[in-house]
Amino acid sequence: MSEKHLRSGSTLPALKPGVIRLYSMKYCPFAQRARLVLAHKNIPHEVVNIHLKDKPDWFLLKNPQGTVPAVEVDDKLVYESTAVSEWLDDVHASNRLQPSDPYRKAWDRILLEYFGKLGSAFYTVLLKPEEIDKVAEELGKHYKYYEETLAKRGGPYFGGTNPAMIDFYIWPVFERLQVLGTRHKKIHIDKSNYPKLSSWIEAISTVPAVKKTTIDTKALLHFLDSAASGTPDFDYGIN
Ligand SMILES: N[C@@H](CCC(=O)N[C@@H](CS)C(=O)NCC(=O)O)C(=O)O
Incomplete structure (x- = not known):
């Protein structure tokens, strides 16, 4: 097809x-x-x-x-x-992928609910780059929250030693933040500031399903720019 x-x-x-x-x-x-x-x-x-x-x-x-x-x-x-x-x-x-432990399940739900804020911040970076200072400060607080959660969970994944559903729920926005971070250094996730979160990004990037579904950085930036200008180029990169 x-x-x-x-x-x-x-x-x-x-x-x-x-x-x-x-x-x-x-x-x-x-x-x-x-x-x-x-x-x-x-x-x-x-x-x-x-x-x-x-x-x-x-x-x-x-x-x-x-x-x-x-x-x-x-x-x-x-x-x-x-x-x-x-x-x-x-x-x-x-x-x-979903945890069987009810307490872990509850906490993954908390992470998912909270994640909406990170998603909104991502769209602000994309659509209102003039607000980068403010949004970078806000993103810093979110990154810290994930950093602390990973520290509590032992990592490298939010699922522990293996990726869980919550890792897959949040990865796509982190992938896009990484890509926008090549443009806006202030939102870049750095090993020196966020060692656990950086290690999570490194670890999840090696997961076969992540490799299989990852989008080429140039194509993703092109699409994000086209979407930000109101004419998303859905077919970009498709022959
Ligand atoms: N809450 C939905 C959100 C999905 C969503 O917003 N998808 C976007 C594309 S990334 C979409 O279909 N937009 C079309 C529209 O809202 O009309 C979900 O988790 O599936």
Whole structure:
């Protein structure tokens, strides 16, 4: 199937019985969560990319929120990245990513809820670079929180010795912050300031699912710039 993002007026590609389909957008950090889970668990699937500025009607019928990721198999369809990731993890039980310990599960939920603030700060860096000083200070507080959490957990991952779902939930935004950090030194995560967080970035970058879903820095910067200017270049890098 072509990787090009399907627009309104396009035909819905026929579903194949039993084959998982991920509705995605190449550069979406939320869809990347689902791609990480699929890759980590070696779950066979196909990808249908959606043009998010000109969505096909058939996609809006499947997900009235109009967001990616969504996952479909036979008569089942799930959207929202956390619901998608957890459903995939529950159905494909090997290599389980969600913690079984209730206390750890509660704390991973706290990290996830808190993570929204880091996501907002990332969008401020992207959309309002003139506010870099203020947002860098705010990001510093968030980085410190993750640094302390990793210290408590022993690392190298938030999941401990292995990556867990929470690592995959937060990685895509950290990947993008790393890329923007090449432009804005003030938000760069440094080994001297944040040794645990730097080690986490080093460790997670070697995880096969992360390597498989990572986006080339130049392409990601191009996409982020195009999105910031209001005309996201979804098909950039797709032949
Ligand atoms: N809460 C949603 C957010 C997903 C989301 O915002 N995805 C963006 C692309 S990165 C999207 O689909 N935007 C299209 C729109 O909001 O119309 C999730 O976790 O899945």
